[in-house]
Amino acid sequence: MTSSMIKENLEKVRNNIIQAAKDAGRDPETVTLIAVSKTKPVELLQEAYDAGVRDFGENKVQEITEKYPLLPKDIRWHMIGHLQTNKVKYIVDKVTMIHSVDSYKLAQEISRQAVKHDTCVDILIEVNVAGEESKFGVSTDDAPDLVEQISILPGIRIRGLMTVAPPVSDPCENRAVFCALSQLLVDIEAKNIDNVNMDCLSMGMSGDYTVAIAEGATLVRVGTSIFGEREYRVDR
Numbered sequence: 001m002t003s004s005m006i007k008e009n010l011e012k013v014r015n016n017i018i019q020a021a022k023d024a025g026r027d028p029e030t031v032t033l034i035a036v037s038k039t040k041p042v043e044l045l046q047e048a049y050d051a052g053v054r055d056f057g058e059n060k061v062q063e064i065t066e067k068y069p070l071l072p073k074d075i076r077w078h079m080i081g082h083l084q085t086n087k088v089k090y091i092v093d094k095v096t097m098i099h100s101v102d103s104y105k106l107a108q109e110i111s112r113q114a115v116k117h118d119t120c121v122d123i124l125i126e127v128n129v130a131g132e133e134s135k136f137g138v139s140t141d142d143a144p145d146l147v148e149q150i151s152i153l154p155g156i157r158i159r160g161l162m163t164v165a166p167p168v169s170d171p172c173e174n175r176a177v178f179c180a181l182s183q184l185l186v187d188i189e190a191k192n193i194d195n196v197n198m199d200c201l202s203m204g205m206s207g208d209y210t211v212a213i214a215e216g217a218t219l220v221r222v223g224t225s226i227f228g229e230r231e232y233r234v235d236r
């Protein structure tokens with residue numbers, strides 16, 4: 001993929017975001033585009049950076065630690081993939097937000113490492129709204145209790161919820177999933193849990209981010225539509 005294509009792709013995605021927000025009667029400024037750069041070389045990330053991208057999403061600890069030192073320091077790194085407890089220490093001082101917290105044990109370790117590094121980490125609770133067996137994430141029913149448990153941990157700030165919707169041929173099929181996550185955020189807010197002030201909804205990918213925005217997404221995670229298809233090497 002050539003540089004001009006990334007720039008063009010970004011322009012399209014940004015325009016779609018603005019249009020989707022306007023259609024929903026929302027201020028486009030309330031939607032942040034996270035460029036999902038997993039498996040992509042730093043040269044392409046730099047091109048996206050040069051075209052104005054500051055929020056990048058990665059799903060592997062090793063990719064974050066490899067790319068982090070090679071790119072500008074004002075990048076906001078988002079950890080969007082499943083995170084193993086024993087790897088938290090490598091990224092806790094590098095990421096802006098961890099989107100994939102789905103257990104108390106993981107939150108505890110993030111808290112422990114954050115305190116150790118004298119920092120505070122923004123996190124989202126990953127919810128498996130559609131109840132897919134193959135997916136990470138806490139169930140919709142268990143989410144409020146998990147938020148309450150995590151809310152008392154030091155060095156950690158719960159900012160909202162995240163979901164990975166199922167792959168579908170028609171993005172509208174995921175409207176109910178996004179609507180359910182939106183509603184769950186409202187329900188948890190209504191509990192007025194101490195220290196919990198959630199306003200982030202991380203939902204929507206290349207196939208369905210406009211639908212997610214219609215349902216209230218504030219963070220959309222778009223990879224393929226910006227960087228093109230991913231090629232997974234066999235030795236990865």
Ligand SMILES: *Cc1c(COP(=O)(O)O)cnc(C)c1O
Nearest residue numbers: 036059080205206221222223224
């Ligand atoms: C890969 C990935 C994305 C981006 O998917 P695209 O379909 O390429 O836009 C978004 N969210 C998560 C959690 C991912 O792992």
